[in-house]
Amino acid sequence: MVKYVRYFSFLIGIVLIFGYVEKTFAQDINLVATVDRNVLTLNDRLQLTLTINGTQDANPPSFPSIDGFTLLYGPKITAQTSIVNGVVSVSKGFTYVLQPTAKGKFVIGPSTVEYKGKVCTSSPINVEVVDTPQSSQSASPDLEKLVFVELSTDKNEAYIYEQVVLSFKFYFQKGLPISDIDYAAPATKNFMEEKLGDQRQYEEIRGGIAYSVLELRTALFPMVSGELAVSPARLKCNLVIQQRRQQDTPIDNLFNDAFFDDFFGRGQKRYPMERVTGAISLKVKPLPDQGKPKDFNGAVGSFNMDASIKTQHVKVGDPITLSMSVYGDGNIQTISEPLLVLNNEKDFKLYPAESSTQITNRDEVIRGRKVFSKVIEPQKTDLKFTPVIMFSFFDPRTGQYKTITKEPMPIVVEAGEQELPIQLTISGGNALLQKQQAQILIKDILPIMTNLSSLRNQGDSVYKNPFIIACLSFPAITVIASFFITRHKERLQTDIGYARNKRAHAIAKKRLAKAQFALFNNTPAEFYSSLSRAMADYLADKFNISAASASGDNVSVLLKQRGVGDDIAEDVSHCLTNFDYRRFSKDGGTKNEMDQSLKLAEQLITKLERQL
Incomplete structure (x- = not known):
């Protein structure tokens, strides 16, 4: 019986694994056409790649119609599998090498492929063939098209304190070896900054050319209104280009192989380059005065609020911890405490709130939560509810102020223990007796000393003893001395x-x-x-x-x-x-x-x- 149970469990595991794999490999099928360049001469060759994303068992796509080019050879078939964050992506590429036959501007037509009844079509690509340069030497690569940078924001206008996403993108043609990247971020004066997620890396096609993209994103919060500028960003790097070498002798032919070139780094030329983005101008509008609530304290974004109390049954004067949580999109760090609306100021005794901030999401925009813990003490037995809680903010999407109101929470307030009145003087008797004698009225209260001349010094205080002071100060002096000695030794080694x-x-x-x-x-x-x-x-x-x-x-x-x-x-x-x-x-x-x-x-x- 145990044997069959194990066999049955094994089959179930196999089914689950195949189901997971099928789900993991699930990907939209599409066809993408790319070229290695879109401007070339009559002596150059054009590399056209048709890539089917989402499967590796599809038939070759149809060859597009191309005027002004002849097919030299192809296709060269490649298959690629990648795993990013547990998601498996597969693709299959078909590469053709073309030779231009005439000058002019040409269009590489769309290609199609059919897979399981679905027809996918690629986008056309514009290519230009120009005159051959007069110099017999190999022309240097067009570095401006191989590598470039961009700086942009997700909006051109924003309200003060509104979240603006600043994006820096570094483009380099797919497959190009880039090294020694040095990035200088733009200066963002009059803005608060928050980093958005980790560096993103993906591919993007522009003009039919596939580029690898590195993207850095930052959330900006303008602190003043007016025309604000974001200075240009700078990036320095080295582009490594493999140069073709002539073969002079049989020995050169033997060792002039790509393996030896890659191993020994021969035939490589480094192009140090610096790319600078343009500056960005952002129009920051002040918040409108119309419709501004009295309790508004500068919160801008899209927020919600929760409120709760830890206990509902208390006595007069007992503390109630009121928890108020404000969460949403925006500058969570600068959110102020919600307002408590009291019918009578003497109903509750209020204490300053303690707050804690948590950023819950940095992927697309800054999202987070700020929790306020406020202690209130009811002062009357007839109180049935906590105060009303109000939080106002400005929503830049609608351009209007919004107020969140949390209704009072029910509480039960009981009478506290009755406090006995304290009698400080003795009723009756003459004044002389009152000055010379003191009577213990309540056991918990000591008598007041009226004859101050009878007090005498019982000795020097312990804290004034020099030996005690030295003993207490020794650990602190030792720690401070150790800190400076260690810092001195480290600086001697590093500076x-x-x-x-x-x-x-x-x-x-x-x-x-x-x-x-x-x-x-x-x-x-x-x-x-x-x-x-x-x-x-x-x-x-x-x-x-x-x-x-x-x-x-x-x-x-x-x-x-x-x-x-x-x-x-x-x-x-x-x-x-x-x-x-x-x-x-x-x-x-x-x-x-x-x-x-x-x-x-x-x-x-x-x-x-x-x-x-």
């Missing part, structure tokens, strides 16, 4: 200029120590070499330049730009020149002059360390 600046003084001291040792041994050449290197390397590290650039004239200019006095700058320049002269000349000077030079170098480095 070369910062590292050189911090280590310049320590390295200069080591160089001066070597000069001191050379002075002790009375070796002038080694002494002035160490002294010159100490000064030059110190200044090079401080200015983050090479040691060769730390010459007298350059250093003098750099020091003056940093605000160093002219006298110190001149002394430094003179020392560098003098040290280099002594270093390479036979006149090393006396030992006393060497000692004075060492002291001067130490003094100058000390002064520079204070000012740089």
Whole structure:
């Protein structure tokens, strides 16, 4: 019995899998005609591709009627299967190579294919054949048609705070290798921005040419009215074109193969290019004054509202959490709290609301939800309902203001515990007795001290103890010190200029120590070499330049730009020149002059360390 159950379950699984596959492969059947170019010369060849999308078992489509061209060979049949987000797409392509026979403008007629009783027809394509260029060299490709960019908005006019979709599209002819893409987004002054979804990638046919498209979309919310401009967007990339090479020898013929060209990158030419879109002008209209509700707070879009309470049975003074959720299309971040309409201000005690925002959809437009949690306290037992909730917004689709009203929600308010009155004085008796004595009237209330002179200090407060203060401050000081030490170490590893600046003084001291040792041994050449290197390397590290650039004239200019006095700058320049002269000349000077030079170098480095 178990065996049959397993067999039956296996059959059911097979049926479900085939049903899923059939559903997954379900795709509209269509026929698309594309060409690799729509302007060519008499020496060029035209590649025509007829693609059947949605199936791979259809018969070849009919060959279109074409004047001015002869068929060289074809069709070359290709099949393609792709899976995007779990959806399987299949297609079958038929590629023909044509040779133009005359100049002029021609039309590639429509092609047809029949599949399971359905006839699909492709669109005609306009092609132009021009004169052959006089240059015998191979003409460079028309990069303007191979790669271009566009910047657009979904509307030319909008209201202030209305959502506008900004779209940047990067077109490059299908199959072209593009590398090193660098995109600079347009400046959107006077707009709030929200990113719309991830980068989109799809194919689009223009003029019979198939392009791969990369699209970036952004939601803009204009914050002021008037004529607003979106600056151009820029894109830089490299286009890699495979160049044809001549075959000179049998060895060239052997290795001049596409496999070797692709493997070693031979015959490729990179075309660095930059594409700039046009600027966009958007007319932003102010919101109309006619019909504006009093409770309107600037919400623009299409919204709805839900409201609920957590409890209906409360006592006077007990809190009721009122949840108000506003959701829809628009700038969710800037939505203000809905209005509570009170019949009497003394009916409820209101507290400030807390809000949370959630963006629920970024695919086409910004959609989201903003939830307000507001605490209200009923002050009377005769209250039967919560306040009316109203939320007003402007709908740019209709150009009108709309108000959502949520009816009151029923509640039951009971009387709270009776509070006993507090008696602060004793009735009767003389005034002197009242000043000297205090009577405990209620057990929960302590007597008021009337004889303040009897109070005495019980000792210093614990928080004033220096040892306690030091113990409490130590963890915070340790954390702060660790933060700055870690940041200092990271910056030393990542910022070369910062590292050189911090280590310049320590390295200069080591160089001066070597000069001191050379002075002790009375070796002038080694002494002035160490002294010159100490000064030059110190200044090079401080200015983050090479040691060769730390010459007298350059250093003098750099020091003056940093605000160093002219006298110190001149002394430094003179020392560098003098040290280099002594270093390479036979006149090393006396030992006393060497000692004075060492002291001067130490003094100058000390002064520079204070000012740089």
